[in-house]
Amino acid sequence: MMPQPTTPESALRLDLNEHTGGCAPEVAAALQALTATQLACYPDTAALTRAVAARFSVQPDEVLLTNGLDEGILMAAVACLGLRPHAALRQSAELGSPDARREMIVVTPVFDPYLQAAAAMQADAVIVPAGPDFQFPRQAVLDAITPQTRLIILNTPHNPTGSEIPIRAIAEVCAAAPHALVLVDEAYQDFGQTSCISALPSWPNAIVGRTFSKAYGLAGLRIGALIGAPALLAPMKRATPVFTLSTPAVTALETALQHDGYRLAYVDQVRQSRQRTYDVCARLGLRCWPSAGNFVLIDGGERYRALIDGLRARGIRVRDRSTDPSCPRCFRLTTGVLAHTNRALAALEDLCAAPQ
Numbered sequence: 001m002m003p004q005p006t007t008p009e010s011a012l013r014l015d016l017n018e019h020t021g022g023c024a025p026e027v028a029a030a031l032q033a034l035t036a037t038q039l040a041c042y043p044d045t046a047a048l049t050r051a052v053a054a055r056f057s058v059q060p061d062e063v064l065l066t067n068g069l070d071e072g073i074l075m076a077a078v079a080c081l082g083l084r085p086h087a088a089l090r091q092s093a094e095l096g097s098p099d100a101r102r103e104m105i106v107v108t109p110v111f112d113p114y115l116q117a118a119a120a121m122q123a124d125a126v127i128v129p130a131g132p133d134f135q136f137p138r139q140a141v142l143d144a145i146t147p148q149t150r151l152i153i154l155n156t157p158h159n160p161t162g163s164e165i166p167i168r169a170i171a172e173v174c175a176a177a178p179h180a181l182v183l184v185d186e187a188y189q190d191f192g193q194t195s196c197i198s199a200l201p202s203w204p205n206a207i208v209g210r211t212f213s214k215a216y217g218l219a220g221l222r223i224g225a226l227i228g229a230p231a232l233l234a235p236m237k238r239a240t241p242v243f244t245l246s247t248p249a250v251t252a253l254e255t256a257l258q259h260d261g262y263r264l265a266y267v268d269q270v271r272q273s274r275q276r277t278y279d280v281c282a283r284l285g286l287r288c289w290p291s292a293g294n295f296v297l298i299d300g301g302e303r304y305r306a307l308i309d310g311l312r313a314r315g316i317r318v319r320d321r322s323t324d325p326s327c328p329r330c331f332r333l334t335t336g337v338l339a340h341t342n343r344a345l346a347a348l349e350d351l352c353a354a355p356q
């Protein structure tokens with residue numbers, strides 16, 4: 001049973017792609033039941049690692065649990081963008097020289113933490129513009145690969161556009177850059193169609209990132225995972241703090257994985273919410289893009305500022321993406337529990353009906 005909005009006035013956070021219904025009630029109960037002694041102890045992640053491996057049908061040594069996928073992204077950057085290339089991918093001595101350029105390839109609109117991670121490693125971000133209608137710019141990404149490319153981050157479903165990258169395009173990128181690590185960021189894959197995890201054995205230079213912030217509703221506890229061959233994960237494992245997950249986070253995810261029906265019910269709500277958003281946008285003459293995530297990117301047209309501000313004034317927070325030149329006039333609406341989405345869409349209809 002998904003929690004519903006409490007009062008019509010209560011604010012709706014539809015700006016960060018969080019789970020709008022909260023975590024499963026069993027998770028909240030398990031956290032409340034933690035004892036003082038349990039909280040005094042460092043966490044043991046062995047059982048949780050096995051449970052996460054089972055969830056994704058991989059071996060425990062193919063899993064690295066991180067403090068949110070944000071930390072996983074940073075660890076991939078630490079492993080690949082430092083002065084020494086990733087040991088399992090090193091191709092030539094020249095690449096390891098201290099003054100060699102170190103490049104990371106990403107596609108617009110870019111998820112900011114990718115750029116932060118490259119900046120932290122003093123590496124260069126090579127930013128490839130998305131194709132028409134935010135399609136994956138396959139050829140442009142292939143053309144951007146150089147001997148200095150160390151890390152390529154491919155986000156599918158893509159935040160904020162919701163588009164998915166065809167698996168064969170990811171395979172091509174992996175094959176064209178055997179000297180680079182390809183991190184497939186699947187933060188929103190619980191809501192999408194096809195995960196790359198089962199393809200990893202045939203891609204020797206790729207890993208997948210997942211998060212438990214979205215479909216599991218655990219954003220406040222900070223848990224993500226990197227999944228891939230042990231040799232690829234090794235430098236990330238060495239760099240990740242040994243107790244990076246808290247005891248409450250471990251308890252929460254162990255419990256959440258035991259109640260997977262809650263996640264599946266939410267995925268169903270998200271699918272209904274997305275469809276409803278497409279329908280309302282079509283009726284209002286607002287352009288939006290089909291999404292495989294728990295959000296929809298909407299072009300607010302000439303009135304975009306009034307729509308974003310008007311929604312906020314009504315207690316509905318959406319993510320303003322209009323300042324990004326790759327998606328001008330756009331805002332992103334988190335499409336979670338249907339009742340929440342309906343409230344946001346009713347406000348949008350109202351604002352569109354107002355005289356301009």
Ligand SMILES: Cc1ncc(COP(=O)(O)O)c(C=O)c1O
Nearest residue numbers: 068069070111159187211213224
């Ligand atoms: C594309 C993408 N990758 C990674 C993350 C990070 O997720 P986490 O909450 O696990 O750090 C997010 C969160 O919004 C995201 O949108």
